[in-house]
Amino acid sequence: MNFNFYLLKSFRILLFPFSLIYGLIVITRNFLFNKQFFKSARFNMPVICVGNLSTGGTGKTPTVEYLLRLLRTDYKVATLSRGYKRKTRGYALAHESTTALEIGDEPMQFHYKFPEVAVAVGEERIVAIPQLLHDRPDTEVIILDDAFQHRSVQAGFNILLTDCSNLFTRDFFLPTGDLRDQRQSYKRAQVIIVTKCPPTLTEGEKKVIRDEIKPLKDQHIFFTSMEYETPYHVITREERRITHNDEVVLFCGIANPRPLKNHLGEQAKTYSELLFADHHIFTIDDLKEIEHKYRQIQSTDKFILTTEKDGVRLMKFQQQLTHLPVYVLPVRHQFLFNEGERFNNLVKAFINNFHTQSKTP
Incomplete structure (x- = not known):
């Protein structure tokens, strides 16, 4: 740990009053969504959300890429991102001459690596999804990138990521901590993935983390490490x-x-x-x-x-x-404890069940 680290940490502690204000706003907003004063839209389409409760890198991009590799041969898949730090605004669908300045670096990476996938950006997901479906009416699955805290769209399958070295259970609201959503929001997820674990993580260490997160009975928790190619x-x-x-x-x-x-x-x-x-x-x-x-x-x-x-x-x-x-x-997620197939089956079961139910009269 160097001097700059301690200086930054001390400065963030001094901002604690602002964290309390920010936290109050987040809690109030979630309360209004939970009580349906604020409405969430659902779409007649399997929507998978990948996100986290904190700022910083928890591995969202490799997770989206994992899903694209898993689903692209069986379904017409589309991704929708905000397009952070792009030089444009509003909805945009990637095409042959698109650049990172127009759609952002992560969406451009998806477009570059998966040209057969529809890659779109839009700050307002609730507005962008109908536009995406209009442009690509054959879409069968939409993956929302970094949208867990954007509750205007209610995804059918939420994948929540948390960094093994900075679990959301140990974090606090911005700017003192890294949380942009309250800890209790983890209960909205169907799947929790603890990312960036040591490849040598033991069953005992896995149990300690699981006990700390306290997943609900119907929640599934997985552990992944980063695999560099x-x-x-x-x-x-x-x-x-x-x-x-x-x-x-x-x-x-x-x-x-x-x-x-x-x-x-x-x-x-x-x-x-x-x-x-x-x-x-x-x-x-x-x-x-x-x-x-x-x-x-x-x-x-x-x-x-x-x-x-x-x-x-x-x-x-x-x-x-x-x-x-x-x-x-390149970097990929590697599921630990041989649980990759179980994760794959959960994702595909959600999509297949959704399409089956939508065909039921």
Whole structure:
């Protein structure tokens, strides 16, 4: 822990009165939804929501990608995100010439990796869903990205994520803590996934976490770890494995780079880092700084590494990147305790039951 960490922590504690005000607003809002003073819309469509109770990275993007891989061969799937930090507003459906500036980095990543999936953005989900269904009337499943706290749309299947190292049960409201919703809201979820667990998590550790969360009788709880795959070049898609001889320049603009740094520390000989704010919009000067840091390394075993989210924000510099060894590191969720199939079956059962019931006269 460094001085800046303690300084930030002390500053957040001083903001405790604002957390109380924020918490009161959140609790009041939830009360009004629960008592139906505020209405939630339901759609005649299987809607799966992926979200969390806190800010920061809990693994929502890899979870959405997991669902897309699981469902895309059997169903016409669409994703709907807010499109955070994009330069546009309102509803938009991704097309061949869409950029990350128009729809945001996570939706652009979905569009880039799953071109057969309808990828849409819109701040108001209740408005965007009818527009999406109008544009893609053959849609059979909608996945809402980061929408658990947006209660204007009532999803039929809610997947709540919580970071193993920062469980929502130990957190507090913003800005002192990271919670943007109250802890009790976890009860709305059908599935809870504890993400970013150590791959070596034991049954005993699993029980401790489960007992702390206290899932309801009808809730299902799963545990996942982050699995990094082989890096590939951001433009050419050529793969390159990380070796213990490599000296790497790591740059990224994500909420929680700690797991990535830990992984790189284990795999590479050394690495230097350039960390940017979450969802940072890269400039040509940023790229020059990254290249300069790379050129300073004397070793021939060297390359530049970033995340897939950051990679899609760099595509506007395609000409410059063609001649630079900039690789992106894919990441997936790995279900622990051999429970991936049980999760898959729950998701597919929800969709199939929904379609069966909708056909019943």
